[in-house]
Amino acid sequence: MKIGLFFGSFNPIHVGHLIIANTMATTTDLEQVWFVVSPQNPFKKSASLLHEFDRFDMVQRAIADNASLKATDVEFHMPKPSYTIDTLIRIQEKYPQHSFKLIMGEDNLSQFPKWKNYEQILEYTGLYVYPRPNAAEHGYKHHPAVTFVEAPLLDISATFLRNHIKKGKSIRYMVPEAVEQLIRLKKFYL
Known part of the structure; x- marks a missing residue:
């Protein structure tokens, strides 16, 4: 089976993530997309991160009704911070x-050469890239290991959602209903 790996903090998972994953699963040769929930991104501060098990639970609830989407906690069992190349090899x-x-x-392509063993990632799996607003120049447009996939441009961020939650504002339609219920129930991000 050919599987797309969609890495992220998913803090929280939102409709933008789900639309990208579903687009990859339904418009490319991928048979499934796995959400790789990262305990700690080497480029992000961990202080604002909800516990990894809570984020994993939100992802599972968000995709429960879609057999083409799965969640994996593979990085929970690896040294932190985990690097993409190490996770790819483990998987x-x-x-x-x-x-x-x-x-x-x-938007990640301009920083991609700073990733650990980025050339090996290109050789090992290659990339399926979705468009992002205001992406910087990157030089990968014609790289043989990089496939650009047409997908909706959604400029929604987990930071925006966390700020909305802190202010007591609605996040309805921006996250799946099951995720919104869990956030309310457990008082996440308050």
Whole structure:
């Protein structure tokens, strides 16, 4: 099976993430998309992160009704911070019967050469890239290991959602109903 790996903090998961994952699963040769919930992104501060198990729970609730989408906690069992190349190797070792592609937003391409072993990532899995507003120049438009996938441009961020929650404002329609209920129930981000 050919599987797309969509890495992120998902703090919280929102409709933008879901639309990208579903677009990848339904318009490309990918048979599934797995959300790789990252305990700690090496480029982000961990202080604003909800506990990894809570974020994983939100992702599972968000995708429960879609057989093409799965969540994996593979990085929870790895040294922190985990680097994408190490996770890709771990996943391939764990699931040798599958092939994998890394899904990434175009806004990450300008920073991609700063990633640990980025050339190896290109060789190992290649990239499926979705457009992002105001993406910087990157030089990967014609790279043979990079496939650009047409997807809706949604400029919604988890930071915006967390700020909305802190101010007591509605996040309805920006996150799945099951995620909104969990956020309210557990008083996340307050």
